[in-house]
Amino acid sequence: MSSFFGQHLHLALFGQSHGEAIGITMDGFPAGMTIDMDRLAAEMKRRAPGQSSLTTPRKEADVPEILSGVLDGRTTGQPICAIIRNTNTRSKDYGEGVDLVRPGHADYTGHVRYYGFEDWRGGGHFSGRLTAPIVFAGALCSQWLESQGVQIASHIQRLGSVIDDSFMDHPDADVSGLKAMHLPVLRQGLDAAMEQEAMQALQAQDSIGGVIECRITGLPAGLGAPFFDSVESVLSHLMFSVPAVKGVEFGEGFGFAALRGSQANDPFRMEEGKVVTTSNHSGGVLGGITSGMPVIFRCAVRATPSIGQTQQTVSLCTGENAELNIHGRHDPCILPRAVPVIEAMAAIGVMELWKERQACVK
Numbered sequence: 001m002s003s004f005f006g007q008h009l010h011l012a013l014f015g016q017s018h019g020e021a022i023g024i025t026m027d028g029f030p031a032g033m034t035i036d037m038d039r040l041a042a043e044m045k046r047r048a049p050g051q052s053s054l055t056t057p058r059k060e061a062d063v064p065e066i067l068s069g070v071l072d073g074r075t076t077g078q079p080i081c082a083i084i085r086n087t088n089t090r091s092k093d094y095g096e097g098v099d100l101v102r103p104g105h106a107d108y109t110g111h112v113r114y115y116g117f118e119d120w121r122g123g124g125h126f127s128g129r130l131t132a133p134i135v136f137a138g139a140l141c142s143q144w145l146e147s148q149g150v151q152i153a154s155h156i157q158r159l160g161s162v163i164d165d166s167f168m169d170h171p172d173a174d175v176s177g178l179k180a181m182h183l184p185v186l187r188q189g190l191d192a193a194m195e196q197e198a199m200q201a202l203q204a205q206d207s208i209g210g211v212i213e214c215r216i217t218g219l220p221a222g223l224g225a226p227f228f229d230s231v232e233s234v235l236s237h238l239m240f241s242v243p244a245v246k247g248v249e250f251g252e253g254f255g256f257a258a259l260r261g262s263q264a265n266d267p268f269r270m271e272e273g274k275v276v277t278t279s280n281h282s283g284g285v286l287g288g289i290t291s292g293m294p295v296i297f298r299c300a301v302r303a304t305p306s307i308g309q310t311q312q313t314v315s316l317c318t319g320e321n322a323e324l325n326i327h328g329r330h331d332p333c334i335l336p337r338a339v340p341v342i343e344a345m346a347a348i349g350v351m352e353l354w355k356e357r358q359a360c361v362k
């Protein structure tokens with residue numbers, strides 16, 4: 001079922017963009033963690049819309065109401081359920097019902113899949129808005145993982161033609177300032193060039209995509225499994241669940257195709273009694289299992305489907321070809337809002353892998 005995830009940390013995601021509320025239930029979260037509410041609110045804010053000209057002007061406070069699983073600020077170990085009310089909806093931007101399907105969006109496939117009964121308003125259950133409860137759950141997982149020494153950081157490695165440095169070449173890059181940046185980049189000043197390119201796309205009534213790179217440090221060796229529940233499988237399952245993510249690669253990724261074994265292998269070494277590798281082409285995963293080196297992966301994020309330009313489509317009502325002009329409020333560039341979502345998904349994935357490892361103690 002598409003709205004459930006996890007065998008050890010169980011998530012259920014619900015709601016639609018223009019319904020009463022969206023939310024998540026998370027079962028299997030450890031008991032006794034004091035939630036840092038300020039940091040939780042800061043994460044929600046990073047994803048929230050209306051923060052710059054590169055994101056939709058739609059204003060949503062995105063304040064989660066925790067309905068269960070937390071008592072006196074601490075997790076109880078029982079299912080945590082949180083909802084976020086939809087306070088700013090303008091369904092009239094979308095017409096009377098789904099008729100002219102948006103190229104690149106899920107209007108057509110969702111209509112076919114649900115026999116025409118889908119909640120089509122504002123993208124319904126397919127909307128990027130559903131990533132708000134994911135950030136809520138991910139922020140809790142991140143806080144717990146940090147108590148175990150795990151740190152997750154991301155940056156926009158590419159926006160259009162502007163390319164940032166990579167964690168592959170800068171494994172120890174300072175990530176302390178990234179969360180505060182609207183367009184988080186490793187190379188100082190590059191965010192201005194990215195902003196300029198995104199603004200050019202916006203002025204042309206177009207949208208723009210790019211790549212988000214994520215680094216997870218402090219992971220012990222031994223999380224994951226071969227085959228179906230490999231670290232890559234679990235994490236890319238979650239990454240491909242993020243609307244607009246179209247590609248995921250680990251370490252050298254597709255670059256492995258050009259490397260010989262002698263170039264691709266990461267030599268092992270003992271360092272202060274610990275097994276490390278002197279390079280990290282594999283991105284911290286060998287045989288589906290963490291090696292103890294940083295896990296590094298990248299997600300390709302497509303340009304926003306809803307654009308201002310006139311587009312060719314079909315009318316589901318008349319069965320004829322048609323032209324589409326979109327009037328709703330959309331993100332010209334999804335990347336800045338997707339960064340905290342990728343981090344949240346990474347935290348959820350690591351938590352799932354962590355609990356799986358705990359469940360098979362020797």
Ligand SMILES: Cc1cc2nc3c(=O)[nH]c(=O)nc-3n(C[C@H](O)[C@H](O)[C@H](O)COP(=O)(O)O)c2cc1C
Nearest residue numbers: 105106126127128243244245305306330331337338
């Ligand atoms: C945070 C976030 C915000 C998004 N905002 C928009 C938007 O404003 N307009 C739009 O057309 N798509 C937006 N999307 C992308 C669509 O939801 C997505 O492209 C669509 O559901 C089709 O899914 P697919 O791209 O995975 O095939 C957003 C995605 C995310 C993660």
